[in-house]
Amino acid sequence: MSSSTLHPYSLPPIRRVVTGHTPDGKASIVRDDRLVSVPASPVPDEADSVHTTRIWRTNQSPVVHSEETVPFHRTSTIDYIILISGEVTAILEDGTERTLSEPGSILVQRGTLHTWENRGSGWVRFLAILVDAKPVETIDKEGKTKALEEGFF
Secondary structure (H helix, E strand, C coil), rough: CCCCCCCCCHHHCCEEEEEECCCCEEEEEEEEECCCCCCCCHHHHCCCCECCCCCCCCCCCCCCCCCCCEEEEEEEEEEEEEEEEEEEEECCCCCEEEECCCCCCCEEECCCCEEEECCCCCCCCCHHHHHHCCCEEEECCCCCCEEEEEEEE
């Protein structure tokens, strides 16, 4: 099934936006894509009715951020932001923006410095799942490791 194909019940593929860091520690968008759902069951009759989509995978807690690297804020968490209704814009420290406007869109926020804005005329509702993570680390010009500070900026 291609990522543009509608799966059962005419639900569009989930949009996933993932944040990360540049080598110098600035927040960035590392992925903005559509996810493909797959049957949740190998049984043909059941496979037509239940599908699953992998949003992101981690293998430990707290999460160790990979090298991919509201006021503006940063937390030592990996956040799964799932839009339920309305429209919300995520803004990173360099001004990069991504607007979630389709219910079911997901932004995976990986310890980046960011803020949120509701630029629409109505309410926005989203679900945020935060999972503990180790602080993001960068390497400075002298080759020393530096943990990025958590807090409001």
